[in-house]
Amino acid sequence: MERKSILNLIIIIMFSALIIGLCDLGLLQGAKFRRLSDSNCIRLISQAGSRGNILDRHGEIIVDNKISYDVMVLPQDLNHIDQALALISRILGVEVKVLKAAFKKNFISNSVPVTVATNIKLKEAISLGEFKTEQPSIIVTPKPLRHYPYGPLACHVVGYVNEIDRWRLTKLEDYGYKTKDIVGFGGVEEKYDYYLRQEEGGLSVEVNHRGKFMRVLGFEPPRNGKDVTLTLDLSIQKITEENLSGKKGSVILMDPLSGEILALANFPNFNPAIFVEQRSKLISGLFNDPDAPFLNRAIGSSYPLASVFKIVVASAGLELKKINLSTSFVCQGSIMVGARKFSCWDIHGSEDIFQAIAHSCDVFFYKTGLLIGAQNIHDYALKLGLSRNMGFELAGETSGFIPSPLWRKINKFQNWFNGDTANLSIGQGDCLVTPLQATNLLAVFANRGYLLSPYIVKAVGGLDFSVKKKRVMGVAFKKSTFEIIVQGLAKVVSDSEGTGNILSTLPVKVAGKTGTAQVSRGATHAWFVGFFPTDKPRYVICVFLENGGPGHAASLIAKQIIEAMNNQGLI
Amino acid sequence: MRNSFFRILILALIIACLGVLSIYSSTFQKEGTQWQEIYKRQMLWIIIGLACFFFISRFNYRKLWDANYFIYGVAIFFLLLVFGLGVIRLGAQRWLRIAWFNFQPSEFAKLAIIIFLARYFSRKSIDDTSLLSGKFGIFQGIILPFIFVGLPMFLIIEQPDLGSGLMLMLVFMGLLYLTNVRIKYILILLAALILPLPFFWHFLHDYQKQRLLVFLNPNIDPLGAGYTVIQSRIAIGSGGFFGRGWLHGSQSQLYFLPESHTDFIFATFSEQWGFLGSSLLILMYYLIVRQGFIIAQRTHDSFGKLLAYGISLLLTLQVFINIAMNMGLAPVVGLPLPIMSYGGSSVLVTFIALGILVNIDRTRNVF
Numbered sequence A: 001m002e003r004k005s006i007l008n009l010i011i012i013i014m015f016s017a018l019i020i021g022l023c024d025l026g027l028l029q030g031a032k033f034r035r036l037s038d039s040n041c042i043r044l045i046s047q048a049g050s051r052g053n054i055l056d057r058h059g060e061i062i063v064d065n066k067i068s069y070d071v072m073v074l075p076q077d078l079n080h081i082d083q084a085l086a087l088i089s090r091i092l093g094v095e096v097k098v099l100k101a102a103f104k105k106n107f108i109s110n111s112v113p114v115t116v117a118t119n120i121k122l123k124e125a126i127s128l129g130e131f132k133t134e135q136p137s138i139i140v141t142p143k144p145l146r147h148y149p150y151g152p153l154a155c156h157v158v159g160y161v162n163e164i165d166r167w168r169l170t171k172l173e174d175y176g177y178k179t180k181d182i183v184g185f186g187g188v189e190e191k192y193d194y195y196l197r198q199e200e201g202g203l204s205v206e207v208n209h210r211g212k213f214m215r216v217l218g219f220e221p222p223r224n225g226k227d228v229t230l231t232l233d234l235s236i237q238k239i240t241e242e243n244l245s246g247k248k249g250s251v252i253l254m255d256p257l258s259g260e261i262l263a264l265a266n267f268p269n270f271n272p273a274i275f276v277e278q279r280s281k282l283i284s285g286l287f288n289d290p291d292a293p294f295l296n297r298a299i300g301s302s303y304p305l306a307s308v309f310k311i312v313v314a315s316a317g318l319e320l321k322k323i324n325l326s327t328s329f330v331c332q333g334s335i336m337v338g339a340r341k342f343s344c345w346d347i348h349g350s351e352d353i354f355q356a357i358a359h360s361c362d363v364f365f366y367k368t369g370l371l372i373g374a375q376n377i378h379d380y381a382l383k384l385g386l387s388r389n390m391g392f393e394l395a396g397e398t399s400g401f402i403p404s405p406l407w408r409k410i411n412k413f414q415n416w417f418n419g420d421t422a423n424l425s426i427g428q429g430d431c432l433v434t435p436l437q438a439t440n441l442l443a444v445f446a447n448r449g450y451l452l453s454p455y456i457v458k459a460v461g462g463l464d465f466s467v468k469k470k471r472v473m474g475v476a477f478k479k480s481t482f483e484i485i486v487q488g489l490a491k492v493v494s495d496s497e498g499t500g501n502i503l504s505t506l507p508v509k510v511a512g513k514t515g516t517a518q519v520s521r522g523a524t525h526a527w528f529v530g531f532f533p534t535d536k537p538r539y540v541i542c543v544f545l546e547n548g549g550p551g552h553a554a555s556l557i558a559k560q561i562i563e564a565m566n567n568q569g570l571i
Numbered sequence B: 001m002r003n004s005f006f007r008i009l010i011l012a013l014i015i016a017c018l019g020v021l022s023i024y025s026s027t028f029q030k031e032g033t034q035w036q037e038i039y040k041r042q043m044l045w046i047i048i049g050l051a052c053f054f055f056i057s058r059f060n061y062r063k064l065w066d067a068n069y070f071i072y073g074v075a076i077f078f079l080l081l082v083f084g085l086g087v088i089r090l091g092a093q094r095w096l097r098i099a100w101f102n103f104q105p106s107e108f109a110k111l112a113i114i115i116f117l118a119r120y121f122s123r124k125s126i127d128d129t130s131l132l133s134g135k136f137g138i139f140q141g142i143i144l145p146f147i148f149v150g151l152p153m154f155l156i157i158e159q160p161d162l163g164s165g166l167m168l169m170l171v172f173m174g175l176l177y178l179t180n181v182r183i184k185y186i187l188i189l190l191a192a193l194i195l196p197l198p199f200f201w202h203f204l205h206d207y208q209k210q211r212l213l214v215f216l217n218p219n220i221d222p223l224g225a226g227y228t229v230i231q232s233r234i235a236i237g238s239g240g241f242f243g244r245g246w247l248h249g250s251q252s253q254l255y256f257l258p259e260s261h262t263d264f265i266f267a268t269f270s271e272q273w274g275f276l277g278s279s280l281l282i283l284m285y286y287l288i289v290r291q292g293f294i295i296a297q298r299t300h301d302s303f304g305k306l307l308a309y310g311i312s313l314l315l316t317l318q319v320f321i322n323i324a325m326n327m328g329l330a331p332v333v334g335l336p337l338p339i340m341s342y343g344g345s346s347v348l349v350t351f352i353a354l355g356i357l358v359n360i361d362r363t364r365n366v367f
Helices: A003-028 A031-040 A080-093 A096-106 A120-131 A165-176 A185-193 A232-245 A280-288 A306-319 A354-360 A363-373 A374-384 A407-414 A420-424 A435-446 A478-495 A501-505 A552-567 B002-027 B038-057 B062-085 B103-121 B137-157 B160-180 B183-194 B197-203 B204-216 B224-237 B267-300 B302-326 B343-365
Strands: A042-047 A063-073 A115-120 A138-147 A160-163 A182-186 A201-207 A213-220 A228-230 A250-252 A259-269 A330-332 A332-338 A341-342 A349-351 A449-454 A457-460 A472-474 A509-516 A526-530 A539-546 B087-088 B090-096 B101-103
Touching: A003 A031, A003 A552, A003 B224, A003 B267, A031 A042, A042 A363, A042 B302, A063 A080, A063 A120, A080 A096, A080 A120, A080 A138, A115 A120, A115 A138, A120 A138, A160 B090, A182 A185, A185 B160, A185 B204, A201 B197, A213 B224, A232 A259, A232 A552, A250 A435, A250 A509, A306 A363, A306 A374, A306 A478, A306 A509, A306 A526, A330 A354, A330 A363, A332 A420, A341 A363, A341 A420, A349 A354, A349 A509, A354 A363, A354 A478, A363 A374, A363 A420, A374 A407, A374 A420, A420 B197, A435 A449, A435 A478, A435 B062, A449 A509, A449 A526, A472 B343, A478 A501, A478 A526, A509 A552, A526 A552, A526 B090, A526 B160, A539 A552, A539 B090, A539 B343, B002 B038, B002 B090, B002 B267, B002 B343, B038 B343, B062 B090, B062 B103, B062 B302, B101 B343, B103 B137, B103 B160, B103 B302, B137 B160, B137 B183, B160 B183, B160 B302, B183 B267, B224 B302, B267 B302, B267 B343, B302 B343
Parallel strands: none
Antiparallel strands: A042 A201, A063 A115, A063 A138, A160 A182, A201 A213, A228 A457, A250 A259, A250 A539, A330 A349, A332 A341, A449 A472, A509 A526, A526 A539, B087 B090, B090 B101
């Protein structure tokens, strides 16, 4: 080939190479470069919507938001930044050094506006806003913050909000969660985070190569989160918290017909506002507190049910026809089971079932329990909702535990002795029940035969789904069984020697059962679980005091609560 | 033959207009009238360039044969003058300040060297009027012309303007190849140039080393030397197929792309006109170059033939290296895109070169 043709060819190849390079950049990688180009010159200034409010059953606000203002600066060349920071420092009265440090700390990349001051006053925000034309790179954005008008009220139900942690982020990344997002921790805030969550809106602005603001490209209004309506009754919740305060334990009030939780209080509690204010010292102090203020005791920890468990044994005995109305046992203060002496807390003499429940006679139930057998007691306890998760909405529920001979054989390779049966009959030993389970147990007797699924969220975003939440399971006991036990429970209060006699002075008739759980260390746990009014139960109440002394202490608190409710005309 | 005149004129005019549009789009938002008026200056240069084009196209190119040594001497003189009086801009001493404009002698020198080489290789044997170049030995064929080319080249590289220097080298090689100098000699020259390259590395300026390293991987220095290439690739890529529209390129108009009206004008253009516009632009450049080659092929006068080849090669290499550098396919060297880039010297010299090309086609029948 001639030299000039070869050269011609080379030139054609050169120009073709240019076209191919153009194809590669513009057509094949065009989308990528378009994105890069946009990220060069488009800055997004996000504006947060407000998180959904949490309301009580009547629509009263439990948790809402208040507006605070943040100051942000668009990253650009240092000279401009210094000018902007000097202006901010003049208006806020903060030293430039502090602002510079904040700028350095919060700087992510050139494309993200940097927050230099948070929670500034409305007045300051307005005066900064006046400099919009001179210093367009200073941006003041409203930021709704969680606001707790009642402080720690219902904190275990509500939970708190904080910056998302790594573990949650890995789980939630696919649902559009980002780092530094504020998400709910614990309680309804966590469980219903997806609905409560606001959607970010914001401005998109164009900047030049020095990061200088050029013009606004678009605005997308932020969307607020959905409100969550709880089944809680704010006034009852307040009463319970007032009466519980200072005593470790929890109080639950529930509607025995629907399973709606009307009040759920735990102590020790915490004020969720400390997370909004980022008071890290207080927070870490709370996390290290041995009394576990973040623990939702009502569902998250289980205790021996003690004498309250006698209801289970009694109903098992009646159902299995091991005892009846004419059965009576003589209590002489103690009984020998095998080679061990099991004592009663008092000498009761001859007791029938009503008296035995009213006086909480241990001997009666040792004997009844031995007649029924441990496996049967276990089975009936399960029928009444113990020893299993009830699928409560809030996270951190434990299932509790009821031992049985079969379980012990399989898991511990140990035999079950009559002594264990006797122990189980009075709710001691390995028998562990959460306060919510105890509440639910009493509800079965209050509504005569329906095991409920307690729930605490009534509606989300105005959409009421309490009908779907209301799941009831029939408990196929004889009608007479319920009547006998309810009579027994009524007698606990009405009998002059009943363990809950202190409640008899109330204007409302209350039925219930006390319990005093022995623990290996420290004072006994105190239980009072009951319902009122006896004839037409509208409330189930459970008062549990951890290491709170005898059951009497719990009855006292129950009395105060019911009294206060009555005074406010809530019953 | 009037054909080639109009073809080249129309193509060059279209490209020049696109250039003005691109210069306007990349500077109209800048502050200061000096920036905003820059497109008008370019228009003035184009008008002067066109005047030169018309004048040169009627000026018999054979006169260049006689004026050859004078032109070469003037080029060397100006290059030397740059050393003493040159204006330093962007870290390089490439411009001479004459009256109200800056003149870049290296642009002029490129053309002068091509004229010189065409003259040198088209000498004819006295006996049979055949070209001497085929019979040249290694001294006459390679070493002597290399010395003549090497002198201005050295001055240009020392400015420093490595890109223009190397491009001259490539034009020299191309012309050697076309003038029937033995392949063996060309290969020897090539070897003599390539082998000591690792050694020359030490003589490169730091910024030149940096640019070469950055060419291999622009991301090693994304805010420094690699910045321009990254931004230029983004500008070209973000144009997509149809482009973002005139005056709508964010890369060039918000100044993310440096030198968007001079060396990187192709990226500016490409961002706004997309793949479609840019490939048409490349096609137009190809058509001009092709005209040049066609003219060279049908010219029987060996001086005219070589001159046409040289001018076409010069254009080809400038266009190729500039666009390839815009796309990140070649290292960043300070080469303008002929006719499009802002710069009086480049526009003027290119139009003069095109004028010579047209004139060769017009006068060849005389011989």
